[in-house]
Amino acid sequence: MSPVPSDSVGSGSGHLAEPEAVDEFALIADLFVPLTGGHPAARGLADDAAFLVAEPGTETVLTVDAMVAGVHFLPDDPPDLIARKLIRVNLSDLAAKGAEPVALLLAAAFPHDVTADWLRAFAEGLRQDLTTYDTVLIGGDTVATPGPLTLSLTAIGRVAAGQGLPRSGASVGDDIWVSGTIGDGSLGLRAARGELNGLSAADVAFLADRYRLPRPRIELGPRLIGLAGASMDVSDGLIQDLGHLCRASGVGARIEMALVPLSDSASRAVDFGLVTLASLLSGGDDYEVLFTASPRFAEAVAALGGSLGLPLTRIGAIVAHADAVTVIDPAGSPLVPVEGGWRHFRAGQRRDV
Numbered sequence: 001m002s003p004v005p006s007d008s009v010g011s012g013s014g015h016l017a018e019p020e021a022v023d024e025f026a027l028i029a030d031l032f033v034p035l036t037g038g039h040p041a042a043r044g045l046a047d048d049a050a051f052l053v054a055e056p057g058t059e060t061v062l063t064v065d066a067m068v069a070g071v072h073f074l075p076d077d078p079p080d081l082i083a084r085k086l087i088r089v090n091l092s093d094l095a096a097k098g099a100e101p102v103a104l105l106l107a108a109a110f111p112h113d114v115t116a117d118w119l120r121a122f123a124e125g126l127r128q129d130l131t132t133y134d135t136v137l138i139g140g141d142t143v144a145t146p147g148p149l150t151l152s153l154t155a156i157g158r159v160a161a162g163q164g165l166p167r168s169g170a171s172v173g174d175d176i177w178v179s180g181t182i183g184d185g186s187l188g189l190r191a192a193r194g195e196l197n198g199l200s201a202a203d204v205a206f207l208a209d210r211y212r213l214p215r216p217r218i219e220l221g222p223r224l225i226g227l228a229g230a231s232m233d234v235s236d237g238l239i240q241d242l243g244h245l246c247r248a249s250g251v252g253a254r255i256e257m258a259l260v261p262l263s264d265s266a267s268r269a270v271d272f273g274l275v276t277l278a279s280l281l282s283g284g285d286d287y288e289v290l291f292t293a294s295p296r297f298a299e300a301v302a303a304l305g306g307s308l309g310l311p312l313t314r315i316g317a318i319v320a321h322a323d324a325v326t327v328i329d330p331a332g333s334p335l336v337p338v339e340g341g342w343r344h345f346r347a348g349q350r351r352d353v
């Protein structure tokens with residue numbers, strides 16, 4: 001087990017007291033060094049790079065995702081939740097590969113007018129989730145920007161050599177499974193923006209929390225080794241991401257809309273006509289695991305869900321029509337047109353954020 005970060009941040013050399021006193025190196029010493037938990041790889045955040053000892057028999061799994069204010073989170077979201085979402089979206093990729101977290105690297109571009117209080121709360125959010133997920137910060141980079149807050153986190157994980165779960169392992173006839181519920185993240189963005197009038201305050205709070213604080217399925221991922229053929233996490237939208245899995249595997253997929261698991265809050269939003277079921281399948285921000293498994297493992301998969309207390313739901317099957325995702329609507333007809341999911345760039349279109 002890696003050393004865990006110390007109990008609080010910001011109580012270091014004490015130079016980070018006033019907004020005008022934000023200083024790059026005091027920031028690193030006061031707020032980020034405590035997040036290393038003294039891990040030797042971090043070298044006290046006083047070197048050019050981190051040095052991580054490779055573990056025999058394991059493969060290192062590396063992933064990086066960036067988050068930008070106004071694109072991935074709301075600019076006024078609480079700083080601790082921004083930090084925790086940043087960790088969680090990256091751990092979600094490790095989980096989908098069957099890997100467990102080892103260490104993280106953070107590259108942060110803070111707006112020039114960031115305050116010491118904001119930074120302290122941000123570091124406290126990092127500390128909280130480093131502890132939750134038993135990992136440490138071992139390096140990074142800190143810059144100021146004239147643009148919006150821009151964050152990038154590299155997650156380093158490990159998996160037994162050769163056992164990592166690829167997107168490319170789906171076979172015709174496999175069941176398609178998804179963890180948890182789909183649609184809460186995209187509905188949660190609308191909830192956080194105050195756009196879901198008609199839902200109860202409890203539903204709005206539940207959904208907004210799912211948007212701001214995804215639940216990376218880090219306990220599930222490693223347990224899928226030996227069961228899942230292909231695996232990925234759902235970040236852009238279920239249909240688009242399933243399309244990626246199909247392309248990587250050279251297969252097609254047929255899923256049934258009515259089987260896609262919704263939370264009670266999302267079901268109510270559909271029932272009240274606030275959103276269509278179809279749009280939840282392409283909304284994104286789910287951070288659930290989408291995986292395929294041979295039908296002979298169906299009982300084992302269901303039992304795994306039971307033992308983790310995490311719903312695992314079969315939503316369809318892998319078919320031979322390479323690359324094509326067919327969505328069957330609740331009336332039994334193929335859905336047309338099929339919206340895929342989030343794209344930062346789309347040929348012939350500009351997104352103004």
Ligand SMILES: Nc1ncnc2c1ncn2[C@@H]1O[C@H](COP(=O)(O)OP(=O)(O)OP(=O)(O)O)[C@@H](O)[C@H]1O
Nearest residue numbers: 063064065066089093232233234235236237244342
């Ligand atoms: N700028 C880049 N440089 C190198 N590789 C990249 C770059 N952007 C994406 N990739 C690679 O492309 C593949 C797909 O990336 P993508 O970001 O779509 O997946 P993801 O991180 O699982 O999804 P999401 O970013 O929506 O959470 C990955 O192998 C990723 O490493």
Ligand SMILES: Cc1ncc(C[n+]2csc(CCOP(=O)(O)O)c2C)c(N)n1
Nearest residue numbers: 070071072073074235236283284285342
């Ligand atoms: C304020 C705000 N507006 C829109 C969205 C929706 N969104 C943005 S990026 C993305 C895909 C995952 O990101 P990436 O592919 O970059 O990893 C999604 C679903 C959001 N989260 N916040």
Ligand SMILES: [Mg+2]
Nearest residue numbers: 064065066235
């Ligand atoms: Mg990515």
Ligand SMILES: [Mg+2]
Nearest residue numbers: 093232233235
């Ligand atoms: Mg992913």
Ligand SMILES: [Mg+2]
Nearest residue numbers: 235236342343
């Ligand atoms: Mg994406």
